[in-house]
Amino acid sequence: METILSLKKLTKKYGALTAVDNLSFTIKKGNVYGILGPNGSGKSTTLGMVLNVVNKTSGEFAWFGGNIKTHEALKKVGAIIEHPNFYPYMTATQNLALVCKIKDVPKDKIEEKLEIVNLLDRKDSKFRTFSLGMKQRLAIASALLNDPEILILDEPTNGLDPQGIHQIREIIRKIAAGGTTILLASHLLDEVEKVCSHVVIIRNGKKLYSGPVDAINASHGFFELQAKNMQLLQELLIAHPGIENVSEKENVVTAILKEPMDAETINAYLFEKGLALSYLVKRKESLEEQFLELTNQTPSI
Amino acid sequence: MLRLLEIEYHKLRYSRSAKILVLTYFILITFIALIASIEFNLGAINFRVADQGIFNFPYIWHFNSYVAALLKLFLAIVIVSMMSNEYTNRTLKQNLIDGLSKKEFIASKFLTVMVFSLVSTIFLFIVSLILGLSFSDFTEVSIIFSDMEYIIAYFVKLTGFFAFCMFLGILIKRSAFALGFLFIWWILESIVYGVLKWKVFRASEVADTIARFFPLESMSNLIKEPFSRLSAVQTAASQIGSEIDKDYGIHWDQLLIVLLWTAIFVFLSYKLLKKRDL
Numbered sequence: 057m058e059t060i061l062s063l064k065k066l067t068k069k070y071g072a073l074t075a076v077d078n079l080s081f082t083i084k085k086g087n088v089y090g091i092l093g094p095n096g097s098g099k100s101t102t103l104g105m106v107l108n109v110v111n112k113t114s115g116e117f118a119w120f121g122g123n124i125k126t127h128e129a130l131k132k133v134g135a136i137i138e139h140p141n142f143y144p145y146m147t148a149t150q151n152l153a154l155v156c157k158i159k160d161v162p163k164d165k166i167e168e169k170l171e172i173v174n175l176l177d178r179k180d181s182k183f184r185t186f187s188l189g190m191k192q193r194l195a196i197a198s199a200l201l202n203d204p205e206i207l208i209l210d211e212p213t214n215g216l217d218p219q220g221i222h223q224i225r226e227i228i229r230k231i232a233a234g235g236t237t238i239l240l241a242s243h244l245l246d247e248v249e250k251v252c253s254h255v256v257i258i259r260n261g262k263k264l265y266s267g268p269v270d271a272i273n274a275s276h277g278f279f280e281l282q283a284k285n286m287q288l289l290q291e292l293l294i295a296h297p298g299i300e301n302v303s304e305k306e307n308v309v310t311a312i313l314k315e316p317m318d319a320e321t322i323n324a325y326l327f328e329k330g331l332a333l334s335y336l337v338k339r340k341e342s343l344e345e346q347f348l349e350l351t352n353q354t355p356s357i
Numbered sequence: 358m359l360r361l362l363e364i365e366y367h368k369l370r371y372s373r374s375a376k377i378l379v380l381t382y383f384i385l386i387t388f389i390a391l392i393a394s395i396e397f398n399l400g401a402i403n404f405r406v407a408d409q410g411i412f413n414f415p416y417i418w419h420f421n422s423y424v425a426a427l428l429k430l431f432l433a434i435v436i437v438s439m440m441s442n443e444y445t446n447r448t449l450k451q452n453l454i455d456g457l458s459k460k461e462f463i464a465s466k467f468l469t470v471m472v473f474s475l476v477s478t479i480f481l482f483i484v485s486l487i488l489g490l491s492f493s494d495f496t497e498v499s500i501i502f503s504d505m506e507y508i509i510a511y512f513v514k515l516t517g518f519f520a521f522c523m524f525l526g527i528l529i530k531r532s533a534f535a536l537g538f539l540f541i542w543w544i545l546e547s548i549v550y551g552v553l554k555w556k557v558f559r560a561s562e563v564a565d566t567i568a569r570f571f572p573l574e575s576m577s578n579l580i581k582e583p584f585s586r587l588s589a590v591q592t593a594a595s596q597i598g599s600e601i602d603k604d605y606g607i608h609w610d611q612l613l614i615v616l617l618w619t620a621i622f623v624f625l626s627y628k629l630l631k632k633r634d635l
Binding site: 104107108109110111125126127128129130131133135137139141142143144145146150153154155157158159160198 | 360363364367368371372373446447448450451452453454455456457458459461631632634635
């Protein structure tokens with residue numbers, strides 16, 4: 057598969073602080089990637105480096121195999137970074153026309169792209185009159201003008217109201233369905249989980265995981281169980297060779313699996329030992345729990 | 358190159374403040390013509406400025422290029438804000454992400470500076486030519502087109518000054534502060550000159566020689582004030598017993614210093630932009 061972007065040991069230091077630490081990963085054509093990490097983990101700095109606005113300290117990155125200068129490569133990329141930045145005194149159409157000139161693409165796609173983000177009726181309004189949601193949608197339209205090989209979105213729903221978030225996600229889903237490669241940076245798990253096929257998890261500038269979203273759930277999951285005799289239930293579970301860890305919380309016993317096991321198997325085993333369950337459910341850890349586990353964070357309550 | 362100019366033109370043409378300032382600037386240049394109508398009576402003497410020979414060829418080239426250069430501050434505001442607004446609107450970041458290289462960004466700005474200077478120079482040339490043809494006592498072609506070096510110096514002076522403004526816009530990132538800094542710099546040059554002249558190198562020409570190399574001083578030295586060259590002033594001076602002996606010419610070494618500063622400012626702008634994280 058064609059490689060669009062590859063990072064090799066990319067590092068950025070701000071004085072003593074290492075914002076991005078030896079980060080390596082590869083973006084292949086046709087996938088939807090998520091960069092996941094808490095605020096301040098180096099996501100935006102990483103994107104800043106590959107987008108020519110932040111100077112790298114060491115390491116390398118290469119666009120489209122590396123035979124092309126970064127600013128030339130960026131003409132084939134569509135990117136929006138955190139804040140939508142446009143000229144406040146120009147209208148939507150005028151701003152997009154300027155982007156067309158910079159990217160060296162014809163202007164005939166402006167209306168089409170404004171249609172995609174539902175801004176066609178405001179095309180002749182000045183940028184400064186737009187709400188944040190509209191600004192963000194205009195930014196997406198601008199990023200799409202050159203029908204990019206890859207669309208890079210950095211926290212595209214940050215600061216938007218629920219309706220705005222919904223609109224943006226719908227737009228992203230539509231674009232992804234069209235086969236465009238997407239790189240989405242976010243600190244929101246469900247955003248990444250809902251949209252992405254691959255994920256790179258970073259914390260403090262270091263890569264913790266990279267691979268398909270499915271494979272992140274490599275663990276075998278866990279059971280949640282309830283019975284009249286909780287004491288016996290726990291003892292029996294601890295005695296089972298396929299169970300790694302047993303804990304009780306709010307009258308529910310959680311048994312983490314060491315190896316793959318069906319709910320049926322455990323039910324039969326406990327019944328055989330003379331215990332009838334009142335509640336049994338098998339669960340895979342959600343990405344959120346995985347993420348918190350990986351980034352060593354406790355869930356906020 | 359045309360693409361870079363087009364990009365910059367697109368940015369400027371929709372900005373109302375830029376349009377008003379540029380328009381004001383060019384209208385004010387045409388107002389030089391109004392000097393011709395200045396007329397006042399000193400007792401019995403009727404004094405008319407136009408009769409004093411300020412619109413005579415080739416003197417008019419010197420006079421108009423000096424007076425028009427005083428108006429350059431209007432364009433300086435446009436240039437400083439077209440640089441610093443890219444920072445305050447964070448559009449510089451977006452331009453780079455969209456695929457403009459840092460070199461192209463500086464090139465598009467400097468090309469615009471050159472175009473402004475060139476248009477202003479051509480405009481001044483036309484206004485002076487018309488004024489001269491209507492008021493000059495001599496209209497032989499050889500006289501009309503002598504002393505054209507003032508027009509060249511005018512172009513170099515504007516380009517140098519605007520390159521300085523461009524650099525300040527990038528350095529300071531805020532238009533008001535950048536213009537303030539320009540003013541402070543101007544005062545600073547005078548202070549340094551004063552200290553050199555009256556403290557360090559007393560009673561020698563060394564201070565003047567050094568001051569010739571200061572950026573703003575070198576630009577203002579290009580075209581010297583034309584007033585003491587007027588015959589009326591000369592006569593008045595000789596009557597009170599002082600002789601004005603001044604070199605009003607354009608000197609190639611002075612041109613070279615300004616061109617050097619222009620190159621330095623463009624280069625520093627680029628280096629600064631390259632070094633900065635946005």
